[in-house]
Amino acid sequence: MNLKTKIWLTVATIVLLFSFFTLYYFPDQQAKLLLRNYNNEVQHLANTVALGVKIAITEQNFEGVQTAMEFVKSDPRLEFISMLQTDTTWNEAHTSYTTTEKLFKTYPENNPYSPAAVSDENIIVKRSPFESSLMSGAILLGFSTDVINSSVRKIKITSLLVSGVVFCIGIIIGFWLSKTISDPVLALRNAAIRVSEGDFSARVKNNSGDEIGELGKSFNQMVEYLAITTRKLKRANLTLASTNDTLKNTVQELKVTQDQLVQKEKMASLGELTAGIAHEIQNPLNFVNNFSETNQELIEEMVQELQHGDTAEAILLANNIRANEERILTHGKRADSIVKGMLQHSRASTGIKEPVNINALADEYLRLSYHGIRAKDKSFNAKIKTKFDKNIGTIEVIPDDVARVLLNLYNNAFYSILEKKKLLHDNYVPVIEVTTKDLQDKIEISVKDNGLGIPEKIHDKIFQPFFTTKPTGQGTGLGLSLSYDIITKGHGGGLKVNTQEGEYAEFIIQLPYAVKGELA
CATH class of the missing domain: 3.30.565.10 (Histidine kinase-like ATPase, C-terminal domain)
Incomplete structure (x- = not known):
């Protein structure tokens, strides 16, 4: 994703977020606010009428009841106003009662709404109860929502117009950012690619006085410095090439010297080991010599016994000779093992694990x-x-x-x-x-x-x-x-x-x- 695409995505994201706010969030919040205020207003009017009716009934001023209800008749938003009477009926034992509401007075007289009417999208219905010594009941007031719906439509139209203006401004800003940021940066990238390929004649043309213009100037200075440095390096490489063979010979000599030092270390440890090996090998050799001398004596005795015909004694001597031979073999193998160990230590390792x-x-x-x-x-x-x-x-x-x-x-x-x-x-x-x-x-x-x-x-x-x-x-x-x-x-x-x-x-x-x- 290049820089120009990122700029357009950023601008589009900002425009979309603002459009969402102006087209959906803001109108929705305004509609909720208008509806809440309208509900409060209708409830306040219902409370006012209920208070006037209560006062008029308490004073037995029935004309005042009519006056109180006519308080809202002139309001063009009025759908209906009804006065409900609440009757209480007790059972014969006076242990419980039931209440019923009946329409006492309404305007207009052909009001289609019942005492159980509730608010919907076309009308707001509010109830305000009253109670006096002569009568108990409630005022039921219904107002049209046409005013609210009209205001909401106006808000949505205004939001749509604002979103359109913001969209146009976003397009203008996108083109401006692309022209002032993306194009110079892409030119700088192309010039950098040419420099990486060895073309030090690449330069960036940007006459703006902002940071991007300063970056272009710094790039041009860097390329000039690289061109000069490259020429110096080429001359230095020619000099290094002439000494490269000498260094190779020196490294080879050092490697040979190192191998000699390693071998010297091995031989030094071998020299220290030799004295210990000599002591170790002397014991089995002593055993071999001693048992060999003993066997010679036993063989002479065995020959004499055979000459005398004493085969039992000869067999006994032969068994002793066999036992001594086994001891000679054991200690001979021990000496052989020690010698082999010394030889293995002196030569190069096989590198094989076992x-x-x-x-x-x-x-x-x-x-x-x-x-x-x-x-x-x-x-x-x-x-x-x-x-x-x-x-x-x-x-x-x-x-x-x-x-x-x-x-x-x-x-x-x-x-x-x-x-x-x-x-x-x-x-x-x-x-x-x-x-x-x-x-x-x-x-x-x-x-x-x-x-x-x-x-x-x-x-x-x-x-x-x-x-x-x-x-x-x-x-x-x-x-x-x-x-x-x-x-x-x-x-x-x-x-x-x-x-x-x-x-x-x-x-x-x-x-x-x-x-x-x-x-x-």
Whole structure:
């Protein structure tokens, strides 16, 4: 809907509303007012005649009764005037009575209206009772409504004429508004379309001194400024084009550098993990070696027993050998699992989600991180508390990525309590708490330490890439940034921190359930 149509609709609406008022509402209200006043006037006349009749009857002046009734005979609006007499008849026991009205006197004498006559569209009938010691009754007065109807017709004709005048004025105003507002605005719109298509020669011709004329002048100034600015931008684009290739090369170099830094962060965490893995893998290897030596001794004994023909003892020794072989196999698989985990951590993630026992994963990497710290500092000890929710089943995640996040949080926690231990010595007991919770639609992993905490001024920076509080050479500043991306972008979860400087730091991971099953 264009502006011209809106202007005409507005003018038409105003004219129609005014016409409705002048043609319907105003005449209707005037007719009601005239009719109400006319009713009051007729009732007043009926009351006046009734009062005169009452006075005349009380004074036994019957000529006065005639005079009172003739008070309205000369009124051209009079249709009839009747004097009714009310008779009261009691029953024989004088316990009840009935009243009847009969026509006592009327004018004109051939009055066709009965004592029960009521008002209609042609006549207004009013009743005024009177009562004296000699007679009781009522005056019934009827007046024609011709005067009222004539006045209403005149009002409607006047309203129709006024509506016609307003309609003509509305048409004139509509044409004037269209000429002075719509046409200049449409010209401005057309010029704006040409400018949007790149034609900066478009101008608006409007010599009026009103706001629309000022708008046209401002538009012309704007187009001139745009033309000049466009020419400058074209020259600037030529300059930018010459440096675009250089910027592309720089971006490519930055991307390569970033990939190298990410790989460096992964290798740094792998280095910290290696010491813990070495400690973990040593136990199953010791078991394998010990049981292998024992089996060699048992085999020699079994050979001797077979040579002596003692098959029962040989079978017993064979059973012991089988049991030891099962232990060797179990611990060999344990060592194999640890080596595979290290290899998976060192290479790029597959990005494939699979069901994982989060409790087992959290516990395994907690021990690996702790042994890694202990490998660097044999004197270091910490109190480790775990509270794993047994209701947590398997959850579909990318195992390598979640393991990398847990390892990073554990390493940061151990680093914090180790630094605080260096400051407080024996007055401080390092504690790390790892908790998991089943929140129905998601699981929560909390890693809390009572170390140095995080200063409030850097709370909003800890998840930024390359931000670190560690000394130069001890951290890339990518650990928490990568962890945040893995949890939020890779798994649709959340990673937040609660901390108080000098007291504690708690990192909370939330991961939504994809597949919820029984614990392995």
